Amino acid sequence: MDTQTVKKTKEVAAKTERITGSEAIIRCLIEEGVDILYGYPGGAIMPVYDELYKYQDKIHHVLTRHEQGATHAAQGYARISGKVGVAMATSGPGATNLITGIADAQIDSTPMVCITGQVFSHLLGSDAFQETDIVGISTPVTKWNHQVTKASEIPEVLAKAFYIAKSGRPGPVLVDITKDAQVSEFDFKYEKCTGIRSYIPVPKTNPEAVKAAAELINAAKKPMIVWGQGVILGEAEKELKAVIEKAGIPSAWTILGASALPTSHPLNIGMVGMHGNYAPNKLTNECDVLIAIGMRFDDRVTGSLDTYAKQAKVIHFDIDPAEIDKNVKTDVAVIGDSKDSLAKLLPLLNKNSHESWLQEFKDLYEVEYEKVIKNDISPTKEGLTMGEVLKQINIETKGNAAIVSDVGQHQMIACRYADFNITKSNITSGGLGTMGFALPAAIGAKMAAPEREVVAIIGDGGYQMTIQELGTIFQQQVPVKIVVLNNEFLGMVRQWQQLFFDKRYASTEMTNPNFVAIAEGYYIKARKVVKREELADAVKEMIASKESYFLEVCVEKEDNVFPMIPSGASVSDVRLS
């Protein structure tokens, strides 16, 4: 290990102390500023839990009800705070239960460190009790992983783990630690990692590329920005806003970019992608310069690549060189940290406004409003819609809540209709689309930002994938607000069956339990709404509650989410019905 990690020598040489590997693990976490960790104990990690007992005043361990819950909670924590989330589990089944959350964090670039216990090193590879090759299993879904078999390796490996997880394009890291390494003693000292020779987290911005980008933008008649989570991860919200305003560019966002610019901003033209807004999807194929910032041209965003923005010159700002030309061929690539690149771009931009071009977006918004939005948020039919629930939440939270959504129709509705005034407010599983994400992620989000209102929006399907985390909410007294939009269907799949499988609703109908009774069983205040007249009052009561609150809203069973780009179709073929 020592050849590859360069440590800048500190003025004062760190003192050493003889302690066990497990105590070292806790001390490393404290050194990295970790004050909360999510996990679940078991044989191979018990020495660490024993140490945690001693350090209770410094690190708060949250016992989730399933290891998957621990990873999603750590993700929620990381997404709202920008800090590294930490999850811990035992070997074997404990470790494999982390995988979904790790894969989710990998594709959504969420900084997370997972620590797993492992069998004694002399048993490795012998099919010992609760032994799995978690390093092998997690390799394709981690940014980095490593197995520690000696106590003395712990400080350096954990320092590296935190550095890798949070630097550059963030991601999940897994450190697997054998039991002998946990119990043996060594001389502990800790130094933070400041660099690894084979790893360049933030490539330097090339000024020539910035200049070329500025020239293209200045000459553009119909420029359009699509920004993604890179802006949030790079904390470049201010720079983005300045660029948008100076150059007067209509700007759209990907699902994970949501909230970086307030929803009400006049140049915010909505979401792109499969269930994004009509105007930005349609006009992607009419802009003359497409400026992609911190986004990766995911297939849900681009639809068919053969017809995606072919007429446009493409400028791509990204921290990860591997994203350039991966899906869409760029004319100008600006590799680097978005905060830095956008700050360098700003002075080179001409002040501009593209009134008539912006008007085209507004006109198409009107079309979408008449055909879709109006019916979603102010319905005249009897059944409740998901959209009107979101509207009510916006009213009660004034757009200041963090919205944690699960996966399905309600997710798309949440992202489309939630008002976001504050950045890092849209916490959802974008790349992996993990049902069961929202309930535990909301726990993590609320614990990281207790001052914020955190509202989880979940479907009746996804809710039942991690419903046991109600136990965590109850035990930890986390005042999250939980809204289940119950359509008695796996709604999004049913929508596809309706549109593309001739209404053959194979295994998508759900006979649901008494959700209110379940919440109450966990001593969580609960209410169920079936009529429109009750909705406003129920949402008001929920938001006013100082404690956690469960709200079930029975919505129309067979509503669909539009607009929609059928998979494989062109963005300009976005359907309104």
Add this chain to the structure above:
Amino acid sequence: MKEDIKTLTISIYTENNIGLLNRISAIFQRRHINIESLTTSQSEIEGVNRFVIVVNISETQAKKIVGQFEKQVEVIRAYYHTDEETIYQESGMFKIKSALLFEEPQIQNIIKESNTRIVTVNKEFFVLEKSGRRNEIESLRRDLNVFGIMQFVRSGRIAVTKDEMKVTEMLLAFNNQ
């Protein structure tokens, strides 16, 4: 617009760590790219390993995959090269019954003409080693096959590039940063 599939040599300079082969092979596997041959060894730089991997893919694919390699924390640099840009060799070993050496004088001619090296000879068998291009080794194999080969093995490609790869400079720059 279908692009040409070429035989390309991918060079990956890496830290010498456990598990890296896993990460690298996973990148090929995810993209359904078959590895024709793979060699890994120390490189000219102390503590730095080099993978030499031969694949049949388009240059666009190669560019993307090299980007994915460089993304790995423990990969220092990755490159791809066409055959024309490299000097490359493989090595083959042949184990043959010793008796044949005397019964089939033709074998001795083959050994001489093909510049093949005798590694060892004993009472039961002798071992030949031939380095060169794939076709040279294959042609030798065809020639010897007539007489019977007890064992044959061929290595992956090893290659150096005609142009320099600035890995040393990169590492120096890091150490002095």
